[in-house]
Amino acid sequence: MKTNASIPLLTVEHLTMRFGGLVAIDDVSFTVQNAEITALIGPNGAGKTTVFNCLTGFYTPTVGRLTLNTGTRRYLLERMEGFHINKHASVARTFQNIRLFPNMSVLENLIVAQHNRLMRASWMTIGGLLGLPGYQKAQKQAVDLARYWLDKVELTDHADVDAGNLPYGAQRRLEIARAMCTKPVLLCLDEPAAGLNPKESAELNQLISYIKNEHRIGIILIEHDMSVVMKISDHIIVLDHGSKIADGTPEAIKEDPAVIAAYLGEEA
Amino acid sequence: MEYFIQQLINGVTLGSIYGLIAIGYTMVYGIIGMINFAHGDVFMIGAFISLIMFLVLGLIGITWIPFAILLVLIVTMILTSVYGWTVERLAYRPLRKSFRLAPLISAIGMSIFLQNYVQLLQGARVKPIQPIVEGGITLIQSDTFVVTISYLQIIIVLATFLLMSIFAYIISSTSLGRSQRACEQDQLMASLLGINVDRTISLTFVMGAALAAVASVLFVLYYGVIDFYIGFHAGIKAFTAAVLGGIGSLPGAMLGGLLIGLIETFWSAYFSIEYKDVAAFSILVLVLIFRPTGLLGKPEIEKV
Numbered sequence: 088m089k090t091n092a093s094i095p096l097l098t099v100e101h102l103t104m105r106f107g108g109l110v111a112i113d114d115v116s117f118t119v120q121n122a123e124i125t126a127l128i129g130p131n132g133a134g135k136t137t138v139f140n141c142l143t144g145f146y147t148p149t150v151g152r153l154t155l156n157t158g159t160r161r162y163l164l165e166r167m168e169g170f171h172i173n174k175h176a177s178v179a180r181t182f183q184n185i186r187l188f189p190n191m192s193v194l195e196n197l198i199v200a201q202h203n204r205l206m207r208a209s210w211m212t213i214g215g216l217l218g219l220p221g222y223q224k225a226q227k228q229a230v231d232l233a234r235y236w237l238d239k240v241e242l243t244d245h246a247d248v249d250a251g252n253l254p255y256g257a258q259r260r261l262e263i264a265r266a267m268c269t270k271p272v273l274l275c276l277d278e279p280a281a282g283l284n285p286k287e288s289a290e291l292n293q294l295i296s297y298i299k300n301e302h303r304i305g306i307i308l309i310e311h312d313m314s315v316v317m318k319i320s321d322h323i324i325v326l327d328h329g330s331k332i333a334d335g336t337p338e339a340i341k342e343d344p345a346v347i348a349a350y351l352g353e354e355a
Numbered sequence: 356m357e358y359f360i361q362q363l364i365n366g367v368t369l370g371s372i373y374g375l376i377a378i379g380y381t382m383v384y385g386i387i388g389m390i391n392f393a394h395g396d397v398f399m400i401g402a403f404i405s406l407i408m409f410l411v412l413g414l415i416g417i418t419w420i421p422f423a424i425l426l427v428l429i430v431t432m433i434l435t436s437v438y439g440w441t442v443e444r445l446a447y448r449p450l451r452k453s454f455r456l457a458p459l460i461s462a463i464g465m466s467i468f469l470q471n472y473v474q475l476l477q478g479a480r481v482k483p484i485q486p487i488v489e490g491g492i493t494l495i496q497s498d499t500f501v502v503t504i505s506y507l508q509i510i511i512v513l514a515t516f517l518l519m520s521i522f523a524y525i526i527s528s529t530s531l532g533r534s535q536r537a538c539e540q541d542q543l544m545a546s547l548l549g550i551n552v553d554r555t556i557s558l559t560f561v562m563g564a565a566l567a568a569v570a571s572v573l574f575v576l577y578y579g580v581i582d583f584y585i586g587f588h589a590g591i592k593a594f595t596a597a598v599l600g601g602i603g604s605l606p607g608a609m610l611g612g613l614l615i616g617l618i619e620t621f622w623s624a625y626f627s628i629e630y631k632d633v634a635a636f637s638i639l640v641l642v643l644i645f646r647p648t649g650l651l652g653k654p655e656i657e658k659v
Binding site for chain 1: 531533534543544545549552
C-alpha cells in the first residue's frame with residue numbers, strides 16, 4: 088500500500104473522553120506516521136489505555152476526530168465500531184492482560200485472525216466443504232502466513248500446543264503475531280513488555296523493530312519500560328492526567344522539564 | 356436376547372433423533388451461554404413444513420421416494436433455518452447486552468408464540484401421514500420372536516451419523532467453526548480480529564435449526580403423526596440429553612441423545628411405558644449429582 092509521506096497514517100484531533108464527571112482524556116491531539124514507532128507514555132492513570140480503547144472502538148469518544156489514512160482510503164475511526172475497525176480500517180491491537188483463545192492451538196489462533204479472507208474464499212463455508220480450489224488456495228495462504236509469523240516469534244515448535252499452555256513470554260509474542268496476521272496498517276501494542284524478563288524484553292524490541300522495518304506499518308506502543316521506549320521509538324507522546332504534556336523525539340523528551348516533573352515530581 | 360436386540364435398534368433410532376435436536380441446544384449454549392427454549396418449537400415448525408411438503412409432492416405427483424425425501428429434506432432445512440435465524444434476530448439479538456435472564460425469558464415467550472402460531476394456522480388436531488418408507492430386513496428369526504430393522508431406521512441412523520460428521524468437521528476445521536470457537540472463548544477479542552460476532556451467532560442458530568429440521572423430517576417419517584405440541588416434548592428430551600452429555604459439548608449432545616433414547620426404550624420394553632419419562636429424568640438427576648458438568652462436559656475453571 089502506497090502512503091503519502093506528508094499525510095500522517097493516524098491523526099487524532101481534540102480527543103476527549105468523559106465518563107460522567109471524570110475526564111479520562113482531555114483534548115489530546117497527535118499524529119502517528121507510517122513505518123514509525125510512536126510511544127505513548129505517562130504515569131499510571133494518565134489515560135493511555137483509554138486512547139487505545141477509543142481507537143479500537145471500545146469507547147465512542149465524547150469529542151474528537153480519529154482519522155486513519157491508508158493512502159487509498161480514509162476512515163473515521165470514532166464512527167466505526169466492533170469488528171469493522173479491524174475488518175475495514177485494518178487496526179489491530181494487543182492487550183495488557185493477554186487475551187488469546189486459550190483452548191485453541193497456537194496455529195489456530197493465527198488462522199482465526201485471517202477469518203475474513205477465508206470466509207470470502209470459502210463462500211460462507213459451503214465452498215470450503217466442497218473443497219473448491221479457490222478455498223484450498225486461500226487456506227494454504229493462511230497457513231503460510233501463520234507459519235511465517237510463527238517463525239518470526241519463534242513458536243514454530245509449539246504450533247500445535249494449546250495457546251493457554253504456553254509460557255507467559257511466548258503468549259505475549261503470540262498475541263503480537265496474531266495481531267499481525269490480520270494484516271494491519273496500524274498496530275496498537277498495550278504494554279507488550281509487561282512481565283517479561285530483560286532477555287525476553289530485548290527480543291521483543293527486535294520483533295517490534297522488525298515489524299516496523301519490514302512491514303512498514305504504523306505502531307503505537309504503550310510502555311512503562313523506559314529502556315524499551317527510548318531504544319526503539321521514533322516519536323514519543325507523554326500523557327499526564329489525561330492531557331498531553333510533551334510530544335517529540337526520545338532525545339527531546341528525556342530533557343523535557345514537564346516530563347521530568349510528571350515522573351519524578353517538581354523540584355522544590 | 357432377540358427382544359433385547361430389537362429394543363436396542365429402536366433405542367438407537369430414537370436416540371439419533373434426540374441427538375440431532377440436542378446439538379442445537381448445545382451449540383447455542385456454547386456460543387452465548389443461553390438455553391434456547393424455542394429450539395424444540397423450531398423442530399415442531401420443521402415437522403409441519405416437512406408434512407406439508409410431503410403432501411404437496413404427493414399432489415404434484417413426485418412419487419419416487421428417495422428423490423421426494425431428499426427434496427423435502429432440503430426445503431425443510433432451508434425454511435426451518437430461516438425460522439431459526441428470525442427467532443435469533445427478533446427475540447435474542449436485541450437483548451444481547453441486557454441482563455442474563457432477559458433472553459431466557461424471551462426464549463420462553465418465543466416458544467409459546469410459535470406453538471400458538473402453529474395451532475392457529477394448522478389447527479390443534481393431530482395430523483397423520485401415511486407411511487412413506489416401508490419394509491425392512493429381518494435380522495434374526497427364532498420361533499418366538501423376529502428381530503427386524505426397517506429401512507427407515509437404517510436411513511435415520513445413517514443420516515444422523517453423516518450429519519454429525521459433517522458438523523463436527525465444520526466446527527473443527529473450517530473458518531466458520533474456528534470463528535464460532537473464538538466467539539465462544541472471547542467475543543470481544545474475536546470482534547477485534549475482524550470477526551463479525553453477530554453473524555457468527557446467527558449462523559450458529561441457523562446450523563442448529565438445520566439439524567432440528569433434519570430431525571423433524573425423520574420424526575415425521577418415523578412416527579407419522581404430529582401436532583403443535585411435539586416441539587415441547589422433543590425439546591425437553593433433547594435438552595435433557597444435552598445436559599446429560601455435558602452442555603456445550605458436541606459429542607456430549609450425541610451421547611446424551613443416544614442414552615436418553617436407549618433408557619426410554621428399554622424402560623418401556625421391560626418395565627412400564629407410562630414411566631419412561633420418569634426413568635429418563637431420574638438418570639439425569641443421578642448423573643448430575645455425581646458429575647455436575649454432565650458426562651463429557653468440561654468444568655468451568657474460574658481463574659483468579
